[in-house]
Amino acid sequence: MLITRRETGTNEEVQITALEDKDLKKLTQSRYFFDWKKAREEGTVYKLSLVEGDDILGLISLIEVSVEKRVEIALLCVSRENKGRNKKYDTIAGCLIAFACRIALEAFGIDACVSLIPKTELKEHYKSKYNMLDGGWQMYLEGKSLKEIIIKHYI
Template structure:
């Protein structure tokens, strides 16, 4: 169980992160990625964040894969209606998805247990550092270590 913040009503709403299946959001609806194609990629797992007990619109999506005993966040995307500051419907979506990925990283055995790695867009590097405690490794490659991962899990997943 996770909670996202409904801005219009100023309250926390129950949500859940579940394995993605069926029809995925489309680029024509404002999403940046073709999730119907991404969900088919081998050796990945795609999860959606949605309101609990609802078939309502997906609030965010994350795709993860394991490579060399390391959990990699290939793609994370927040629903178009949760972006920006003026018309944003729900907050905490990205934090919940990233914290979920951090929690999944603790299920991996090996040297990188508890570490989440990803490649950031250049303009988001400082944001990942400030908001999620990520470390820049090389170029746009970043990671969240086990200590910061546990902090995110506690903050966003309780």
């Protein structure tokens, strides 16, 4: 997976791995917005970091809902310096969403679905940037749109 450094336009390779106990010390709410220790109690948390470094650039908490063949994105965030117009890197969130799609596809095959409950102000962003479908209080990816996210951001 690749993310783009905005100031140079160069791509840098990233990896997504499970969040470890030792990482919790690095995760301040001022930089990562949520209580990730609590998130680990409710789902599986993964971190995105550069292959050539250990700085955590983004996090995602996933909950597998097997009976619905769905993976729910419970929390998704990029680090403070990678948010907004002056962010350092592009496509961090896309890589994390694609990772969730990949997990869902591996677990549930062609019936896989990925969903999240967006903040109201982000609903249009998820529709336009990630082709998410509006399911009322949830946004979701399935079928072709799920596969397109994987192809665009994961492969």
